[in-house]
Each structure stands twice: as structure tokens, then as C-alpha cells.
Amino acid sequence: MLNIAVISENALVCALPPPAELDKQRKLWAFAGLLNQQEGICEVIVGMNNLTVFTALGADLMVFSERLKKYWSQVENQQYQGKHFQIPVQYGGEFGQDLMDVATFHKVLPQDIITRHTAPIYTVFMIGFQAGFPYLGGLPEHLHTPRREVPRTLVPAGSVGIGGSQTGIYPFSSPGGWKILGRTDLPLFDKSNYPPTLLKAGDTVQFVVESVQL
Incomplete structure (x- = not known):
């Protein structure tokens, strides 16, 4: 059941009961696609098991809430199905400083x-943390790995890592605590494109070995 709550003078959050699951996310992505076609809706942001809808200031949010229930x-x-991408990765060595540690952890x-x-x-x-940073679901349990006890002050752009039960890619250089397995040269954010982010919620990804340094 969809729960709708007012969170500001022009925004409502639509949430599904936990846990976050792929089938639920696909329905939310389809919901977002429909909402983006409606008049009076300024922006839709999809999160994990929820989405936030922004409308024009001054709108009657109770009436707007009923509209959302109708759209839902x-x-x-x-169920929404996005595009599929293959991401080439250079694993290990200088590009994947934590590959050996992850292997040791899993024996x-x-x-x-x-x-x-x-x-x-x-x-x-x-998409979160950074513009274009994908939180990827589907990491096998035999790859779940704790984050670093001491985060790095600088993780290079393109780094591919594991953080707990998820894997992801850093679009920009930044501090970070995920275990880094490798790096891709494929840009995840390009301001000259529209939209500037390569990936969006609902897309699928498969990593492909470009090279290995052990």
C-alpha cells in the first residue's frame, strides 16, 4: 500500500512498506514516468522504496494527494524497464587497491x-551521493563486504567498489569508504549531454573485464 505524506509546502513523499525490493522499485519508476507527464508537477525524485513529488507553490496538497492515489x-x-549498459572495468593493481583485501575477507x-x-x-x-552515482542492487551475498574502517580522503573518479550489500561507481573524485575493486574510464556524468548522467533509476548494468592487474 502506498503511503503519502506532506513534507513541505509544495512536496509530498510517496512510500512503500519496507523492505526495498526490485518489483517495488519498478512500480515506483513506472509511477515516476506517469507523474512526469502530468501538469502541475514540477519534479519527481525517486529514492529507495519511495519517491518525492514537488508541485507548484500554493497548490492544495490534500487535493494533490488524491490525484497521486489515482495515478498510483x-x-x-x-513495471518499468530501463536501458542496459556494459561497464568496462580495469580490476586490481593501482585501479583496485582493495581487491586483494576483499579476496582475503572472502577466503x-x-x-x-x-x-x-x-x-x-x-x-x-x-542515483545519489554524487550526481550520477548509481546504487546498484543485485550484489550476490558472497560478495557482501564491510566498508573500510578508515575511509580514504580521495577515491578517484570512475572507481568501482563494494559497500556492504551494494556495489557502485564514483562519477567524481571524492572521499569514500567503499572497498575499491577497479576503475572504469566510462564517464558517468557529462554536462554537455542531456540528461548529463549516463545512468538512471531502472537501468541495468553488467561489469565487463577490460584488464586485470594482480
């Missing part, structure tokens, strides 16, 4: 970690 009923049986060889990481097709659950 139109997509309850729909396998580094090549086994690479094989496990490139096998699944991941789904972009949401």
Missing part, C-alpha cells in the same frame, strides 16, 4: 572476486 492505481500492475582468490562481480546483471535502484 493506474500503474500498480506495471578466495582475487580472480574469483572478479568473476563473481562480473557475473550478475545489476539494477540501478537510485
Whole structure:
């Protein structure tokens, strides 16, 4: 059941009961697609198991809430399917400083970690942290790895890492605590494009080995 709550003078959050699951996210993405076609809606931001809708200032939010319930009923049986991307990755060595540590944690060889990481097709659950940073669902449990006890002050742009039960890619250089397995040269953010982000919620990703340094 969709729960709708007012969070500001022109915004409502639409949330589904936990936990966050792929089928629920696909319905939310379909919901967002429908909302983006409606008059009076300024912006829709999809999160994990929820989305936030912004309308014009001065709108009657109670009336607007009823509109949202109506739109939700139109997509309850729909599921959004985004684009598919293959992301080339240079694993290990200077590009994947934590590959050996991750292999040691799981008591396998580094090549086994690479094989496990490139096998699944991941789904972009949401974009956050940085513009274009994809939180990817679908990391196998045998790759779940704790974050670094001491975060790095600088993680290079394009770094591919694991943080707990998720994997993701840093579009920009920044501090970060995820375990870094490798790096991609594929830009995830390009301000000359519209939209500037390569990936969006609902897209699928598979990592492909470009090179390996062990």
C-alpha cells in the first residue's frame, strides 16, 4: 500500500512498506514516468522504496494527494524497464587497491572476486551521493563486504567498489569508504549531454573485464 505524506509546502513523499525490493522499485519508476507527464508537477525524485513529488507553490496538497492515489492505481500492475549498459572495468593493481583485501575477507582468490562481480546483471535502484552515482542492487551475498574502517580522503573518479550489500561507481573524485575493486574510464556524468548522467533509476548494468592487474 502506498503511503503519502506532506513534507513541505509544495512536496509530498510517496512510500512503500519496507523492505526495498526490485518489483517495488519498478512500480515506483513506472509511477515516476506517469507523474512526469502530468501538469502541475514540477519534479519527481525517486529514492529507495519511495519517491518525492514537488508541485507548484500554493497548490492544495490534500487535493494533490488524491490525484497521486489515482495515478498510483493506474500503474500498480506495471513495471518499468530501463536501458542496459556494459561497464568496462580495469580490476586490481593501482585501479583496485582493495581487491586483494576483499579476496582475503572472502577466503578466495582475487580472480574469483572478479568473476563473481562480473557475473550478475545489476539494477540501478537510485542515483545519489554524487550526481550520477548509481546504487546498484543485485550484489550476490558472497560478495557482501564491510566498508573500510578508515575511509580514504580521495577515491578517484570512475572507481568501482563494494559497500556492504551494494556495489557502485564514483562519477567524481571524492572521499569514500567503499572497498575499491577497479576503475572504469566510462564517464558517468557529462554536462554537455542531456540528461548529463549516463545512468538512471531502472537501468541495468553488467561489469565487463577490460584488464586485470594482480
